[in-house]
Amino acid sequence: MKIVRGLRNLTEKIKSPVVALGNFDGVHVGHQEIFKVACKRASEIDGTPVVYTFDPHPLKILAPEQNLTLLTTFKKKMELISVCGIETTVCADFTRNFAKIHPRDFALKLKESFDMDSIVIGHDYSFGKGKVGGVDYLKKMGDELGFSVYVVNAVMVDGKRVSSTLVRSLVGDGHVKQVQKLLNRYYSIAGKVVSGYQRGKAIGFPTANLETPYELIPEVGVYAAMARIGGASDYCKGVVNVGYNPTFNRDDFIVEIHMLDLDHDIYGQEIEIFFVDRLRNEVAFSSVETLRQQIEKDVETAKGVLSGIVEVENMPAGR
Structure with missing residues (x-):
């Protein structure tokens, strides 16, 4: 174009x-x-x-x-x-x-x-x-x-008139699964992978921290997601945390993703994250071990959610 x-x-x-x-x-x-x-x-x-x-x-x-x-x-x-x-x-x-x-x-x-x-x-x-x-x-x-x-x-979905305002409201509230119907694709954000505090790696779940120019990030919480690295045509499955890492008493906002099927560093690369479904709210856990156990559960839940994903971007071709 x-x-x-x-x-x-x-x-x-x-x-x-x-x-x-x-x-x-x-x-x-x-x-x-x-x-x-x-x-x-x-x-x-x-x-x-x-x-x-x-x-x-x-x-x-x-x-x-x-x-x-x-x-x-x-x-x-x-x-x-x-x-x-x-x-x-x-x-x-x-x-x-x-x-x-x-x-x-x-x-x-x-x-x-x-x-x-x-x-x-x-x-x-x-x-x-x-x-x-x-x-x-x-x-x-x-x-x-x-x-x-x-x-x-107007185009109606589930009895509601589709508008950018409605989509913004749903994304902002974390209802990313509902948004897929309104977009014909999963809502996504993109940016560069930057260095973090390495806490995820220390407990067995390394994460890629995203620095993004996108203005609208889904509500704080944990999500099942698909990710595309660079211009690749393949997608990786992942668990995304949007929030503040309250277990570690941090107040800086982060978006980080743990890739389920990736075993190499991607620092400095561009990635796009597609939010498939919300798994839970962000929680301040009593210990790092309790957090680790919960992440294990999140990973298993995400695998189930993502197992049936075929189309990530089901956009129509106009001609």
């Missing part, structure tokens, strides 16, 4: 673009449905499925007091969008000045830049200054400027 930073850098004409508009944080099943519609329309007209998105997230600029935690880094979001069949993503630099653009000017700029066949949006999409531009306004502009507007209905 080609990634273009800003319309000003869109120097090559795209063939019959079908443009999906949105932030797409998390690339959940609702977003995937939007991409599916865009890819289908592009296929019908021998065109190109395109995403037009924003970075940073608008709320980071307009409402920093909300302390929005994103589900994906920019890199991961681009990776997931690509898997969905999108051929080009244009990312606007979102600023306060950008937020002041009138909806009409926004639509005119899109038409001027893309000369798109059509636009695909979610049912609740809004745009322009004060978010006063909505579905009806965009359709009106489409009639005037010569593009179609496809509106994708």
Whole structure:
């Protein structure tokens, strides 16, 4: 997938673009449905499925007091969008000045830049200054400027409307098993393996400590997980501890994983951790030996949970 930073850098004409508009944080099943519609329309007209998105997230600029935690880094979001069949993503630099653009000017700029066949949006999409531009306004502009507007209905899972807000809430509360249905994949974070205190190794369960740029980490606790090291296609099974190591009276936050089928050091390497299920809360044990015994139980429980895992990233291909 080609990634273009800003319309000003869109120097090559795209063939019959079908443009999906949105932030797409998390690339959940609702977003995937939007991409599916865009890819289908592009296929019908021998065109190109395109995403037009924003970075940073608008709320980071307009409402920093909300302390929005994103589900994906920019890199991961681009990776997931690509898997969905999108051929080009244009990312606007979102600023306060950008937020002041009138909806009409926004639509005119899109038409001027893309000369798109059509636009695909979610049912609740809004745009322009004060978010006063909505579905009806965009359709009106489409009639005037010569593009179609496809509106994708909300996607429901277990009776709830899928949204990035819902996914953030579930991840933040540690409900990672439920999240898999909303993402078509297990929620993951990635980062570099860094040196830790070697306590796990001392009690027979060496761990890899993760230094990650991801903003949203699942609730403190112990999880069964799969991990991918570097660009490998294979996955390792593991037990992840998210928390503060209270048994050792530490107050620094850590994410560490004990690999069940790995026997060599991976310091300095990039790994991605996929959270499969929550096993238990983090507990301050009365002794290191009690902790060791509990980790033994965690490992056995994790083996059972992970034994049936076939698809870690079951993302749909758009074309």
